[in-house]
Each structure stands twice: as C-alpha cells, then as structure tokens.
Amino acid sequence: MSWKKLWSVSVVLLIYACTGMTAVFVSGTVSGALGLQKWSASWWLAWLFVIFPLYQVLLLGFAFLFSKYQSFRARYSRLLGGLRARIGLD
Numbered sequence: 001m002s003w004k005k006l007w008s009v010s011v012v013l014l015i016y017a018c019t020g021m022t023a024v025f026v027s028g029t030v031s032g033a034l035g036l037q038k039w040s041a042s043w044w045l046a047w048l049f050v051i052f053p054l055y056q057v058l059l060l061g062f063a064f065l066f067s068k069y070q071s072f073r074a075r076y077s078r079l080l081g082g083l084r085a086r087i088g089l090d
Contacts, residue, residue, distance in 0.1 A: 011066050019059045026058075027051045 030036075030050060036043040056076075063072035 011068060015059070015062045015066050015068060015072075018062045019055065022058050022062075023051060023055045026054060 027047065030046060031038065031043055034042075034046060036046055060069065060072055060076075063069045
C-alpha cells in the first residue's frame with residue numbers, strides 16, 4: 001500500500017473517530033438536558049430524530065475540516081440515491 005493511500009485511509013478513520021466521539025458527547029448532553037433515562041422510549045425517539053441526523057451533519061462537518069467533503073458528499077449521494085430507488089421514490 002502506498003503512503004498516499006495509507007494517509008487517505010488514516011484521515012477517513014480520523015474523521016469517523018472525531019464524529020463518533022462528538023456524537024457521544026452531544027448525545028449525553030442532550031439526554032441530560034432533556035432529562036431522558038437511557039434506553040427509554042423517549043431516549044430512543046430523541047436519538048432517532050436528534051442524534052442520528054446530527055451525526056450525519058457532524059460527519060460532513062468533520063469531512064470539510066479534513067478536506068474530504070467532496071468524497072463524503074459523493075458517498076451520501078450514492079447512498080440516498082440507492083435508498084430512493086429501493087423504496088420507489090424515484
């Protein structure tokens with residue numbers, strides 16, 4: 001494996017690591033601020049409608065900071081296009 005490829009993979013892994021750590025921190029902060037007990041139904045709803053979408057935004061934000069925005073944006077476009085076709089929204 002070339003050094004350029006190894007560096008690129010390392011940056012992508014760093015982006016996912018930063019995004020995950022930030023999402024865990026925000027999740028704890030949001031659930032604490034809302035007074036949600038972990039694993040309750042309200043906690044799951046908050047995770048689904050607040051934390052999960054926020055993770056996607058954070059991922060693109062960290063990708064932008066590490067100059068990988070275009071590649072992550074392309075991955076999202078392919079993913080969403082495939083999901084739309086699979087459920088018949090095209």
